Amino acid sequence: MTPAVDASLLSELLATARPEGWEPVRAAAEARLEAQGLPDTAMEDWKYLDLSPLRERSFHSAEAASPAPAASDIPGLVHPEMMATRQVFVNGFHAPHASCATAIPPGVRFFPISTASEACRLLGTLGEGAPDFFEDLNTARFTEGAVILVPQNVRVEVPLHLLFLNRPAGDGVLPAVFPRVLVALDRGAELELVEEHHGEGAYLSCPVVEVRVAEGAVLRHERIQRESLDAFHFGALRAEVARGGQYHSRTLSFGGRLSRQRPRVRLAEGAEATLDGLALIGDSQVADTHSFLHHAEPHGTSRQLHKCVVDGQARAIFNGQIRVAPGAQVTDAQQQSRNLLLSEKARVDTKPQLEIYADDVKCSHGAAVGQLDPDELFYLQSRGLDPEDARNLLTYGFAADLLARIPVASLRRALRHLVLARTQAASLGDLA
């Protein structure tokens, strides 16, 4: 838990970090925020995501909460497999008393970053494309976060759990929280990372996660957004995957009144990426995913399955951009957007966006928006399930399909229970 700035990986990373340090980056972000202001629906990227509800409220950067709540009190957040790697952050601040690092193997560096740390010089150096408003907000305001470094050829057996808990400040002030995470895997390293956001009450959460996967390294990244239904969540993810590296992520969005996921991944030669997503929303929730997958070099492979289950008057947005750069031959990219509308007022806007500048590629995409399949409904009915149970079971299955390959059993089970409850399938008994 003590900063291990002598780690060779960090030294190497810092050698490529910006020499001038952190403050100019923060100042530039601040300047853009002031110049641009909050995005509005006249901007192409924000056409479907109206931020008016955010404009009506005033948020203030959260201060270190004391005392930290016990995460053990929260059902579904205790995962025995990860108790000894769990790092808890409350309103963006590391909570050492609720955290444990005993199962983090020697050599792997985990330490909280503060804005004063040297690791800060690395932040904002990874990934491509301009940051959006909320990423700038994080860059300008964040005070703490986590740096995870896995040295060469180290395979971390125990999944690492980053748990971000967001809590009302108590004095009626709406907190704004800015968690920042940097993950760097050296050559041939392997890690499973579980990033979970959970909250109560109204607040603004703007996490930024930066990932570097070196040659032949493998990162499996589960991202679970369980913010409160009154919260606003705008998350940015930037990943750079070096030659032959693999980055597999699954982003599950359940909470948030307004939420956006903005993953951006760059693949070098022969690199692989999975960028799966689920948004399970109802009432008047809005969940937006704007993803960008860049096949910058040849022989890359990517898979993206994005599912939305939308009930009530909720609205889901999926904008899936895939770019195959000139010369990125023998790229294999597949994208699927599948959407289930459960009510007449529910709405999905899905837009696959393939930009292919190489000629020897295998790329496919498909988008489907609809109701439940009548043949599937009939099959279940023919086995004695009444139409309502059949509908609920199929809805559950549509969503739970994405949970099947979550490697942590207790997490998988907790999320299945969450999906059961959210799809009205809980009355069907324990299907998990």
Add this chain to the structure above:
Amino acid sequence: MLSIKNLTASINGTPVLKGIDLEIKAGEIHAIMGPNGSGKSTLGKVLVGHPSYEVTGGEVTFDGKNLFDLEPDVRARAGLFMGFQHPIEVPGVSNAAFLRLAYNKKAEAEGRDELDPLEFDDFIREKIKLVSMKEEFLDRSLNEGFSGGEKKRNEILQMAVLEPKLAILDELDSGLDIDALRVLGDAVNRLMRPDRALLVITHFPRILETIRPQFVHVLSGGRILKSDGPELAVELEERGYDWVLEEAAAGGRR
């Protein structure tokens, strides 16, 4: 148990069943055979209430009740079952969870005790032996990625779990190798009892060497052209269907 009188049905306005009469009593095994496109599968799907078909005339009673007054799920809980030729895949729902749900819904309808997951675990372990299914198939999503043969095995497993009064088996042999066909045929025979009945729909007579019917019907053009004892299946094996169709055309219907 099942009484069909002058049943007619259509799909998208096109008539496919043009007057079917059939009586099935408890303890009986009937086979419906016929060329492709004859309406065999349609008859089964109409009986279990598939929404694509419209019943345009006739009467069907099941255990004395008007079948068409009952929704498909009510028919299932009342003891009607169809093993489909092409079972649907349902991702995300484990086979075991689905089987337990279906079992408990039927148990509830019959006023029997439901089984909790542990009790059901013991119950289902016995049932999968009957169809020689590997346990791993219980944890997989319902039919997802199953081969044609594995789906058929799963259909018969569902039959073994639900223990229907009348089971309609549609082209059970398609997708099955000869050993699997024998295993599933034997399983079906073991599920047969004097108070139950079977309707086997098949194009090929092969399956009738294991599941032996007392009555064989030839269906073509939406009508039953000929009904006879098990020797009819042997004759169809040797001579094909054309002679039945010619005989019917020459002499009118039976």
